[in-house]
Amino acid sequence: MAFIDNLISNAIRPEVRALSQYHVPDAGAFLKLDAMENPYLLPHHLRCELGQRLADVMLNRYPGSYDALKAKICATLGVPAGYSVVLGNGSDELISIMATACARQDRRAVLMAPVPAFVMFARSAQLAGMDFVGVPLKADFTLDKPAMLTAIAKHKPALVFLAYPNNPTGNLYDGRDMVDIIMALGGSGLAVIDEAYEPFAQTSFMARLPEFENLIVMRTLSKLGLAGIRLGYMAAAAPLLEQFDKVRAPYNVNVLTQAAAEFALEHIDVLNAQAAALNAARAILAARLASLPGVKVFPSAANFLLIRVPDCDNVYAKLVAHKVLVKNVGKMHTVLTDCLRITVSTPQENSLFFDALQASLV
Numbered sequence: 001m002a003f004i005d006n007l008i009s010n011a012i013r014p015e016v017r018a019l020s021q022y023h024v025p026d027a028g029a030f031l032k033l034d035a036m037e038n039p040y041l042l043p044h045h046l047r048c049e050l051g052q053r054l055a056d057v058m059l060n061r062y063p064g065s066y067d068a069l070k071a072k073i074c075a076t077l078g079v080p081a082g083y084s085v086v087l088g089n090g091s092d093e094l095i096s097i098m099a100t101a102c103a104r105q106d107r108r109a110v111l112m113a114p115v116p117a118f119v120m121f122a123r124s125a126q127l128a129g130m131d132f133v134g135v136p137l138k139a140d141f142t143l144d145k146p147a148m149l150t151a152i153a154k155h156k157p158a159l160v161f162l163a164y165p166n167n168p169t170g171n172l173y174d175g176r177d178m179v180d181i182i183m184a185l186g187g188s189g190l191a192v193i194d195e196a197y198e199p200f201a202q203t204s205f206m207a208r209l210p211e212f213e214n215l216i217v218m219r220t221l222s223k224l225g226l227a228g229i230r231l232g233y234m235a236a237a238a239p240l241l242e243q244f245d246k247v248r249a250p251y252n253v254n255v256l257t258q259a260a261a262e263f264a265l266e267h268i269d270v271l272n273a274q275a276a277a278l279n280a281a282r283a284i285l286a287a288r289l290a291s292l293p294g295v296k297v298f299p300s301a302a303n304f305l306l307i308r309v310p311d312c313d314n315v316y317a318k319l320v321a322h323k324v325l326v327k328n329v330g331k332m333h334t335v336l337t338d339c340l341r342i343t344v345s346t347p348q349e350n351s352l353f354f355d356a357l358q359a360s361l362v
Helices: 003-011 014-018 044-055 067-076 090-102 119-128 145-155 175-185 206-211 222-229 238-247 255-265 268-290 312-321 347-360
Strands: 084-088 110-115 131-136 159-163 190-194 215-220 232-236 304-308 339-343
Touching: 014 119, 044 255, 067 084, 067 232, 067 255, 084 090, 084 238, 090 119, 090 159, 090 190, 090 215, 090 232, 090 238, 110 119, 110 145, 119 131, 131 145, 145 175, 159 175, 175 190, 206 215, 206 232, 215 222, 222 255, 222 268, 232 238, 255 268, 268 304, 268 347, 312 339, 312 347
Parallel strands: 110 131, 110 159, 159 190, 190 215
Antiparallel strands: 084 232, 215 232, 304 339
């Protein structure tokens, strides 16, 4: 064994060595429909104003208090009165913060989620030293509530993540089932509702925070049109946020992100209008895709569509040859066999994708 291999074997945790890197493909000249991004820029006059705002940021200083940004988030994005937020470098860091805070040294703690789900739930559990327990969804992508409740009773998870709507399936779970799961955790576990796609779903558990002391609602500004600034936030009872804030790295949100987010929230109506346009485009694209022979389109409350096509690996390869990037999720879980996930984009880009898919099905 080479010296470096022996060194890695001795120094790096087996769980880390077993992981693969999170790969982000180079989009290049491709039509990029694989990452659920908002395709719309801010209007030109707002970009100019934002440029001046960013030019005035004191890059030579560490970020100060985040109080102004947190207050703006609470006032603009529906956080209940008396509740605040913890900020993160996207949702990914928030998931990591929660996993780190809940991992234990005296015994293996459990992070649970329905599967298939956002890959960072399992990955963050592994990196924090927790056990991940995935409970399969039903074939129609709905929650298997009896299986979830049985798994909670057996594993006594410290964290249960429920994406609302779910990625990559796009559907909303039944709210009553979710409440039953929250209540089943009682005083031994935390329920985290991941509402990354709330701008498109237009439904939320945020207002229900006062009902459940073990409830956390997590969101991101990425899908709202600000993926590049990497800002996520989570709301919960103040004593819970206090514990998570101990784990959060100092200055984890940089000054440019802070300034850009405050500016964008002052113009939230523009971002909401873009989300509404994408919802309208989603309905049009779904209807067109459903007209193609052999294509099954699943209902979505997010800014993406999940479709099933014959021999999706071959179709995916042909789409790549047409310079179109989508997400091949067919190997992610058995319920996703032959499935592709497509970001809903502008009418022009949606038409380009439709034409490429139609040609790729031949």
